[in-house]
Amino acid sequence: MTQPTQAAVIRCDQFLGHPPATVWKALTDPELHARWWAAGDVRPVVGHRFTLDMGHWGQQPCEVIEVEPERLIRYSFAEGSLDTTITWRLEAEGTGTRLFLEHAGFDLDSPMGKKAFEGMGGGWPGVVRGLGKLLDEHAW
Secondary structure (H helix, E strand, O other): OOOOOOEEEEEEEEEEOOOHHHHHHHHHOHHHHHHHOOEEOOOOOOOOEEEEEOHHHOEEEEEEEEEEOOOEEEEEEOOOOOOEEEEEEEEEEOOEEEEEEEEEEEEOOOHHHHHHHHHHHHHHHHHHHHHHHHHHHOOO
C-alpha cells in the first residue's frame, strides 16, 4: 500500500500600519505588485489568468480563484509545475491591517516541491516585509 502524497503549507502574518484598502491596492495593482514582489498582470477578478515573472525561476502561470474585495485574494501559482495556491487575507487591526499569507499545496514527495517549499519558506517573510517597506515609503 502506498502512502498518500504529503502536501505542505507556508504561513506568514505581518502587521502593516496601513488600512486594508491601501494594502489591497498593493496586492492587486500590477505596477505596485511588481515593486514589492514580481511583475505580472494580477487583477482581483475571479478567472483572470496572468503570469508572474519570477526572474531566474521563469514565468509562472496563475489564475485568480477567489476574491473578497479588500479582504482576500486567492490564486493558483505555477500551474503545471508546482501547482500550489497563494492566499492573501487582510484583517483590519486598529488603524492598520494584519496580512496573512498562505502558500499551500507543496508536494513534499516531489524533489521540486520539497526544494520550492524549503526555499519559499525562508523567502516569504522577506517578501512580506518588502511589501510593508513599500507601503511605509509611499503614501497613497
